[in-house]
Amino acid sequence: MRVLLVEDDAEMAESLRASLAADEHSVEIAGDGETGQAMAMEGGFDVIVLDRTLPKKHGVSVVRELREGGISTPVLILSALHDEDHRVEGLNAGANDYLGKPFSTRELLARVRALWNGRGREPQTRLSVGDMEMDLLARTVKRDGKKLDLQPREFRLLEYLMRHAGQTVTRKMLLENVWDYHFDPQTNVIDVHISRLRSKIDREFAQSLLHTVRGSGYRLEA
């Protein structure tokens, strides 16, 4: 996957480049907003990772102008200001995701993958992973033809995991996207939700679909 990284702190940029490269992405770096925007306009990138505060042109303006210019490449904004207002501002400008500093490398990699994966997909009415099928209209889930009884919240959790099947999703991503919570719970709440879901979808079947990715999060995969 080709990633454009717009970051003015050279040391930070190099460390992110190394991490992204280790995750098998090819990375190009722009050191300021104007250069970054020009490179993004030329196209050819799958994901853009954009620092919010940049010299020459602010990250939020870059996103807004890219979207106005018809460039729909998924954008992830990195920001030291992890405030609700700034997050909403970034997303309203057209960014696809917003990650507050400090963040872990795993978190960033998981989100970059998720952006690439969710890109340009047709609205779906059915999702499937292995022998598990979800009907988004009827709000039902079947595994191996057998109907699974899920609570609404469990359904939304499973839906998110199924939409990102094959990818690692972090606890933070689940928290933000399934519950719309933007704080870090001190307790292992997410793990408990996952283990409940797992007991409903995996317990009676030979093959486990919901895997724990140590140190990162979870992955749903056949």
Place this chain on the structure above:
Amino acid sequence: MRPSLALFRTTTFRLALAQAGLVLSFVVALLAYVYFATIGQLIAESDALADQEYAALERVYSEGGIRGLNQEVDERVAREGPLLYVLAEGNGVVIAGDFQQLPQLPAETAQRLDFNFERTDAAGAPQRGRARGQVGRLLNGPILLVARDLGDSSAIAGRITRVLWTVAIIGVILSVASGLIASWLATRRAEDLANAARDVMAGDMTRRAPVRGEGDEFDALAEAINAMLDRLDQLMQTTRTAGDAIAHDLRSPLTRFRQRLESALEAPPNSDSDRAALRKAADEADRLMEMFAGVLKLARVEASSNWRFEPIDATNILRELVDFYEPAAEEQGLNFASEIGEGLALRGDSGLFTQAVSNLIENALKYTPSGGRVEVRAMRRADGRIEVDVIDDGPGVSPADRDRVMERFVRLEGTRATPGAGLGLSLVGAVARLHGGGLHLRDGLGEGERKGLCAAFVAPAMDNGVRP
């Protein structure tokens, strides 16, 4: 040198001067009115009288000639009426009358005349005065003057004028004096406030503006200034304690961070112990960053700026939070129950409100041992406030420690091992205050020695409910 307020430049004094000017112009206007209403009237009357008498004597002359007139004038002079008479020959030589001399030779036609006179009265005493009357030449030349002594009326006029001028002067003096006194008093009060402000600026944060208890505008101002100073003082205190607490609390994670990096360096590269030490170091770094994020958030909440307040549906947020934490609570072997009232709405920031209540729930989950109970209750109180209680039957907090645990970084002895940045309750308290309410701690569900804890988040309800 301290800048001091000049008495004459104060607003009060200027107002008093304006008032003095007003008094003065009022008296002048009154004077003019009284003058014309009284003296003018008197003069008009005496003019009419003199004219009438002049006409009567003119008739006497035309009937009885100069001799008859002379006789008539003599008679009238002898009568000592209010009128004065002079009959003179055409060249001005006086024939009969009250004076030996004419004040002025008249023109051909009769004219009005104001003049000063001197004469000796019947008793022989000299008399001076002012008179006003009619003087004219009769047929064939003799001059007749009929005038009225203005003595009485001018005395009245003089008295009235004097009284009014006296009133005017006293009024002006009083206005200026009261202006000076008022501005002196006001200046003194203002100086008191200014002095207090200067002392605070000089660093004495305990100094307060004097309140005299008279309930006047200066007291109101002083009270407002004092309330502001209290708030500033409190903010400075929290900043200072926060600084100390951060410095203190950062020391141990930083030390552990360093130790772990060192042991990673000492361990053989890429060994298990090397990896474990590095992972622990990274965890420690996460803790540090989390603490910073918490401190920054708390600072922003306490600065209470830039929050966009919107109607928030507390009932829905609380039910979702209960739904979110229920599995974790059950997993811990807790009896988790809730009782959330319908239609609870308040004005605020939904993100902060959610986080505040989640902190309370996490606290309860963290400190309540397995087998215990945790309840979330929310209701609208009779006083129009919404109260969200998170109640447990855990070890609780003794009443003496309750205020202290709401300060940042305070975790009671024996709970240090539990993870958490120690910002929980202080953040919840700050969020409650930002929403116009507060956080209150009291006994919870327990009995006997173990009372448990009830953390009550209270904030004013929004009356019209939340429109979807």
